[in-house]
Amino acid sequence: MSEFREKVRAWLAENVPGDEELANAKRFQAALYDAGLAGITWPKEFGGQGLTSAEQQVFDQESARYDLPNSVFRIGMGMCGPTILDLGTPEQKARYIPPLLRGDEIWCQLFSEPGAGSDVASLQTRAVRDGDEWVVNGQKVWTTVAHLADFGALLARTDPDVPKHQGLTMFLIDMHDAAVTVRPLKDMTGRAPFNEVYFENLRLPADAVLGQVGQGWLAAVTMLGHERVSIGGFVRKRHDPLAHANLAETARRYGRDADPVVRAELAKLYAAERALALFNVRLRQEAEAGSPPGARGSVAKLAGAQLQQQAVAVAGLIAGPRATAWEPGDAAGEELALAINQTPSSSIAGGTDQIQRTIIGDRILGLPREPVVDRDVPFRELRVGTQRSA
Amino acid sequence: MQLVLDTEQQQLRSTVRKLLADHNNVRSVVDGDGAYDAVLWRHLAELGLTGLVVPEELGGAGAGHVERAVVLEELGRALAPVPFFASAVLAADALAALGDTEVLPALAAGEKIGALAVSPGWGPAPVSATERDGGWVLDGHAPFVISGDVAEVFVIYTADGWFVAEDARRMPLTTLDPTRGQAKLEFAASPARRLDTADPAAVLEEVRDLASVALAAEQVGGIGKVLETTVEYAKMRVQFGRAVGSYQAVKHACADLYSTSERAESLLRHAAWAADHDREALPLAAASTQAFTGPAYFAAAASGLQLHGGIGYTWEHDAHLYYKRAKSCELLFGGHDAQLARLAGRLDGVS
Ligand SMILES: Cc1cc2nc3c(=O)[nH]c(=O)nc-3n(C[C@H](O)[C@H](O)[C@H](O)COP(=O)(O)OP(=O)(O)OC[C@H]3O[C@@H](n4cnc5c(N)ncnc54)[C@H](O)[C@@H]3O)c2cc1C
Numbered sequence: 001m002s003e004f005r006e007k008v009r010a011w012l013a014e015n016v017p018g019d020e021e022l023a024n025a026k027r028f029q030a031a032l033y034d035a036g037l038a039g040i041t042w043p044k045e046f047g048g049q050g051l052t053s054a055e056q057q058v059f060d061q062e063s064a065r066y067d068l069p070n071s072v073f074r075i076g077m078g079m080c081g082p083t084i085l086d087l088g089t090p091e092q093k094a095r096y097i098p099p100l101l102r103g104d105e106i107w108c109q110l111f112s113e114p115g116a117g118s119d120v121a122s123l124q125t126r127a128v129r130d131g132d133e134w135v136v137n138g139q140k141v142w143t144t145v146a147h148l149a150d151f152g153a154l155l156a157r158t159d160p161d162v163p164k165h166q167g168l169t170m171f172l173i174d175m176h177d178a179a180v181t182v183r184p185l186k187d188m189t190g191r192a193p194f195n196e197v198y199f200e201n202l203r204l205p206a207d208a209v210l211g212q213v214g215q216g217w218l219a220a221v222t223m224l225g226h227e228r229v230s231i232g233g234f235v236r237k238r239h240d241p242l243a244h245a246n247l248a249e250t251a252r253r254y255g256r257d258a259d260p261v262v263r264a265e266l267a268k269l270y271a272a273e274r275a276l277a278l279f280n281v282r283l284r285q286e287a288e289a290g291s292p293p294g295a296r297g298s299v300a301k302l303a304g305a306q307l308q309q310q311a312v313a314v315a316g317l318i319a320g321p322r323a324t325a326w327e328p329g330d331a332a333g334e335e336l337a338l339a340i341n342q343t344p345s346s347s348i349a350g351g352t353d354q355i356q357r358t359i360i361g362d363r364i365l366g367l368p369r370e371p372v373v374d375r376d377v378p379f380r381e382l383r384v385g386t387q388r389s390a
Numbered sequence: 391m392q393l394v395l396d397t398e399q400q401q402l403r404s405t406v407r408k409l410l411a412d413h414n415n416v417r418s419v420v421d422g423d424g425a426y427d428a429v430l431w432r433h434l435a436e437l438g439l440t441g442l443v444v445p446e447e448l449g450g451a452g453a454g455h456v457e458r459a460v461v462l463e464e465l466g467r468a469l470a471p472v473p474f475f476a477s478a479v480l481a482a483d484a485l486a487a488l489g490d491t492e493v494l495p496a497l498a499a500g501e502k503i504g505a506l507a508v509s510p511g512w513g514p515a516p517v518s519a520t521e522r523d524g525g526w527v528l529d530g531h532a533p534f535v536i537s538g539d540v541a542e543v544f545v546i547y548t549a550d551g552w553f554v555a556e557d558a559r560r561m562p563l564t565t566l567d568p569t570r571g572q573a574k575l576e577f578a579a580s581p582a583r584r585l586d587t588a589d590p591a592a593v594l595e596e597v598r599d600l601a602s603v604a605l606a607a608e609q610v611g612g613i614g615k616v617l618e619t620t621v622e623y624a625k626m627r628v629q630f631g632r633a634v635g636s637y638q639a640v641k642h643a644c645a646d647l648y649s650t651s652e653r654a655e656s657l658l659r660h661a662a663w664a665a666d667h668d669r670e671a672l673p674l675a676a677a678s679t680q681a682f683t684g685p686a687y688f689a690a691a692a693s694g695l696q697l698h699g700g701i702g703y704t705w706e707h708d709a710h711l712y713y714k715r716a717k718s719c720e721l722l723f724g725g726h727d728a729q730l731a732r733l734a735g736r737l738d739g740v741s
Pocket of ligand 1: 108109110111112113114115116117118119141142143144145194345348349350351352353354355358638
C-alpha cells in the first residue's frame with residue numbers, strides 16, 4: 001500500500017498543475033478585474049463592464065499577442081457564467097458572477113458520464129428529493145479542471161419515470177463538499193487536465209437548482225450553446241505552435257520556407273485561419289445588430305477542429321523527422337508533439353464533429369431529423385451507453 | 391471593419407435578385423448560340439449596375455466594392471450569362487486605374503462591352519506594339535479572353551504597356567463553362583491607343599486584386615445557391631421511406647456546404663470592405679480570399695451534384711452548370727496553384 005501511495009504522490013506531484021501556476025492565474029484574473037477588463041460584455045450589476053462586443057473584439061485581438069495565464073477560468077467565463085446570467089435567480093447571479101469575474105472561484109461542467117457523452121440526456125447520476133434537499137449519487141467523467149474547481153454545474157436526473165430529456169435538472173454545486181470525490185484522469189498527452197468525479201450522498205439545498213426542476217435539458221442546451229461559441233470563437237494564442245505565423249517561422253528556422261509545397265500549404269492554412277477568424281467577427285457583429293448566433297456556433301466549433309487538423313498536417317510537412325524525435329528538453333520538439341497529441345480533443349470535446357454537423361443540419365438547414373427511438377419512452381426502460389439503465 | 395451588410399445593401403441585393411429571377415435566360419444561352427443575354431444586360435445597365443464603382447463624373451454610379459460584390463453574388467447565384475465580370479470588372483477597373491476617360495463612360499453605361507487581354511497567368515499578352523505615324527498598332531494574339539467573343543473594346547496588357555483597341559479578330563472558343571464565353575483575339579497591325587502610366591505592372595496587380603474579390607463574390611453566390619438547392623432537394627427526395635436529408639451522410643455533407651459557405655462569405659465581406667476602406671490590406675485579403683473560394687466553390691458544386699444523385703448528372707438539371715462554372719473560376723488567373731503562390735509571396739513579409 002505504501003508503494004502505491006508513493007506512486008500516487010509522485011504522479012500527482014508531477015501532473016497536477018502547481019499551486020504557483022494556479023495562484024498566478026488567480027492573480028492575473030484579479031488584476032484584469034481591477035483594471036475593468038474582466039466580463040467586458042457582462043452586466044455591470046454583477047461586476048461586468050456592460051460594454052459591447054466591439055470592445056470584446058479589441059480585447060481579444062490585443063490579448064491574442066500573449067498567452068494569458070487564466071485559461072483555468074475558461075469554463076466558468078465561457079459557459080457556466082453566461083448560463084447563470086441567462087437562467088439564474090438574482091441571488092445566484094449576485095453570489096456567483098462577481099467572484100467568477102474576479103478570479104476568486106473556478107468552475108467546471110459536470111455533464112458527461114461513462115454511458116452518456118454525445119447523448120448527454122441519457123445520464124444516470126440521480127438527484128432524489130429529501131424534504132427541502134436533494135441527495136445526489138453517481139459519476140461524471142472527462143470533467144475538465146474539476147481538480148481545481150470550487151463550483152460545478154451539475155446535470156442530474158430527478159425523474160426517471162418520464163422520457164430522458166424531461167427528467168433532468170441542473171444544480172450548482174460546491175466541489176469542496178466531502179461527498180464529492182475527484183480523481184484525475186490522464187489524457188492521451190500524458191497530462192491530467194480532466195477527471196472522474198464521484199458523488200456519494202451529496203446533499204444540496206433547494207436553491208442549488210439552476211432554472212427549473214425538470215428543465216435541466218433547457219439549461220444544458222443553453223450552456224452547450226455558450227460552449228460552442230466559446231470554443232469556436234477561441235482566438236489562437238500568440239505562441240500556439242500551430243498558428244500560421246508560428247508555423248511560417250518554424251519553416252524559416254528549418255530552412256523549409258522555399259519549398260513550394262510548404263509555401264502552398266502554409267498559404268492554404270492562412271486562408272482557412274482568416275476565414276474562421278472573420279466568420280467569428282461576423283457572428284459578433286450580427287449579434288450586436290440583434291441576431292444572436294444560435295446554432296451557428298457549431299460552424300465555428302467544427303471549422304476550428306478542422307483548422308487544427310490542417311495545421312497539424314502542415315506542421316508535420318515542415319518538421320519531418322523533427323516531429324518524431326528530438327533531443328531531451330528541446331522545447332520546440334515537445335511543443336510540436338503536444339500539439340499533435342492534443343489535436344483529437346478539438347473534434348471530441350464540447351460535442352464531436354459528427355454532433356456539430358447534425359446540429360447544423362437540423363437546426364440551421366432544417367433538414368429532417370433522424371428517427372428517434374427513445375424520445376417518448378420513460379428513461380427507466382431505456383438501454384443507455386453500453387449498459388442497461390438501473 | 392464592417393462585415394455585415396446594411397439595409398441599403400440588402401435592398402440592393404433583393405432588387406438584383408428579383409431582376410434576375412424575372413429576366414434570367416441562362417438556359418436559352420446554354421442551349422442556344424452561346425452568346426449572352428442582351429436583354430438582361432440592358433436592364434443591368436439601366437439600373438446603373440454596369441458602372442457601379444465607376445465615379446459619377448465618368449458616367450458611373452460611384453458606389454463601393456461592397457455593393458459591387460453584392461451584385462456579383464447575385465449574378466453568380468443565377469449564373470447570369472452577361473459579360474459583367476469582363477466588362478464591368480476587368481476592363482472597367484483597368485481603365486479606371488489607368489485614368490482613361492474616353493472609353494470608360496461607355497463601358498460604365500453598358501453601351502459598350504469591354505474585355506481584358508492578359509496572358510492566362512496574368513502576365514503580358516503575347517502582343518507586340520509598334521509606333522507608326524504617331525499612333526500605335528498591335529500584332530499578335532491574346533488567348534483565353536473572357537467574354538472576348540462578345541466584347542467590342544479590348545484593354546490589352548503587353549510587355550510594352552497598356553493599350554486600348556477596338557479592331558481585333560475575335561475567334562470564339564468552345565468553353566467548359568457554357569455560361570461565359572471566351573475568345574482568342576488576333577491583332578494584325580490593329581490600330582490601338584496607348585494608355586500611359588508610370589508603373590504598368592502595378593496597375594495589373596491592382597486590377598487583379600479587385601478581380602479576385604469580384605470573382606470571389608460570384609463564387610460565394612454560387613456556393614449559396616448550390617447550398618440552397620441541395621438542402622431543398624434533400625428535404626424532398628425520399629428513399630428507403632425517409633427524406634434523404636435525414637441520413638447523416640447526406641445531412642453532414644450539407645452541414646459542410648453550409649460551413650464552407652459561411653466562411654467564404656466572411657472572407658469576401660472583408661476583402662470587399664478592404665477594397666473600399668483599406669487598400670493596404672487589400673492585396674493580402676484578395677489573395678487569401680481567392681485561395682479559399684476557388685477550391686471551396688468547386689468542392690461545393692461537386693458535392694451538391696453528388697447529393698442530387700442521377701438527376702444531378704442530367705443536362706436538364708442546373709447542377710452541372712455550377713460545376714462547370716466553379717471549375718472554370720478555379721482555373722482562371724493561372725489556377726489555384728498560382729493563387730497559392732501569390733498568397734505565399736504576400737505572406738513572406740507578414741508575421
Ligand atoms: C479534452 C476533453 C475535455 C472534456 N471536458 C468535459 C467537461 O469538462 N465536462 C463534460 O461534461 N464533458 C467533457 N468532455 C466529454 C465530451 O463532451 C464527450 O467526450 C463528447 O461529448 C463525446 O462523448 P463520448 O466521449 O461519450 O463519445 P460517444 O458519444 O460515445 O461517441 C462515440 C462516437 O460515436 C459518434 N456518435 C455518437 N452519437 C452519434 C450520433 N447521434 N450521430 C453520429 N455519430 C454519433 C461520435 O461522434 C463518436 O465518434 C471532455 C472530453 C474531452 C475529450
